[in-house]
Amino acid sequence: MQRAAARALRGARTLPVRARSAGTGPPPRGLLYERHGEPPAVVQLKDLEVAELGDSDVHVKMLAAPxxxxxxxxxxxxxxxxxxxxxxxxxxxxSDIPVPCAATLSVNPCTAFRMLADFESLAPGDSVIQNAANSGVGQAVIQIAKASGIKTINVVRDRADLPKLVERLMALGADHVVTEEMLRKPEMKDIFKSIPKPRLALNCVGGKSTTEMLRHLQPKGTMVTYGGMAKQPVMVPVSAFIFRDVRLRGFWMSQWRKDHAQGEPRLRRDGMDRDSVTSMMDALFQLIRRGQLSAPACTQVPLQDYKAALENSMKPFTSSKQILLL
Known part of the structure; x- marks a missing residue:
């Protein structure tokens, strides 16, 4: 089996088991929880049973999961x-795709790919502005845009190690990295002397960050919201609608997969349009092979140290995605 093993599994509960006939050796282990709460407190590492193999089932060994x-x-x-x-x-x-890339591929890079492709017809030389640019999605946006000749303006929160973060994002291909405070300053005009104002804004923060970022969007441009890290509403001045006709959209990768469901349900239990998904994944594989897309900055953690990984993933200003080595 190739490195499809790196795919993360989701589901609030483990399905009832039927038999341990899908493999030999020690039983598989999984992170389970029986009640909601802070992940380090409620998640436990336990032995699992393996479901019985059906005629068209595949026994998959997991290598890593973000x-x-x-x-x-x-x-x-x-x-x-x-x-x-x-x-x-x-x-x-x-098999030539590195495990960290494979483990993180189905969420962050796919989200970045779809948002860059589905909302505006961007051409080389166009620009995109995004907040939380140091996130997994943000890093993928920088790299995919760079490979397509699209300029990126990347907004991050101010922090003690800001110069180091700016250097890292520039190394990925960022054209400009600014703080949320800089969005409000007149110096932002200098950026647009060399590149056009963005036609697309990508928001996963909300609150003031969104309002300030929106001010730099071209008339008739589109802002796509895919997260709300600030836990504050998206606030848009009425003038942005009336005088600049901006468009506000939303995106969720899971919903995209549901919307692209096709075919006979009996034969297509995954609910995915295989052609759309396959073409997207092939494009991402090619970027990885050419060295134009890498895994986000990450820390690889043995499964038994999952509590530390969960705690680290929830720390503020985290720039390293925790990857569990399974």
Missing amino acids: INPADINMIQGTWRTRGVFPQETLLKVP
Whole structure:
């Protein structure tokens, strides 16, 4: 089996088991929880049983899995070392794709890819502005945009190690890195002497950050919201609608997959339009092979140290995604 093993599994509970006939050796282990709460307190590492293999099932060994903000916010995923799944629900990851890239591919890079492709027809030389640029999605946006000749203006929160963060994002291909405070300053005009104002804004913060970022969007431009890290509403001046006709949209990768469901349900239990998903993944694989897309800055953590990984993933100003080595 190729490195499809790096795919993270989600589901609030483990399915009832039928038999341990899908493999030999020690039983697989998984991170489970029985009640909602702070992840380090409620998540436990336990032995699991493996479901019985059906005629079209595949026994998958997991190599690595990222801890995403959605996992922390909702505790709707469990991480496990092995499982059995219908083959039509799986996508093969080529063996030349590094494990950290494979482990993080299905969420952050896919989100970045779709937002850059689906809301504005961007051409080389166009620009995009985004907040939380140091996030996993933000890092993928920088790299995918760079490969397409699209300029990026990247907004981050001020912090003690800001110069180091700016250097890292510039090394990924960022054209400009500014703090949220800089968005409000006249110096922002200097940026637009060399590149056009953005036609697309990507927001996963909300609150004042969104309002200030919106001011730099071109008339008839689009802002896509895919998160709300500030836990504050998106506030838009009426003038932005009346005089500049900006468009506000939303995006959720899970919903995109549901919206692209096609085919006979009996044959397509994954609910995904295979052609759309496959073409997107192939494009991302090519970027990885060409060295134009890497995994986000990450810390690889052995599964038994999951509590430390969960705690670190919830720290403020974190710039390193925790990846559980399964």
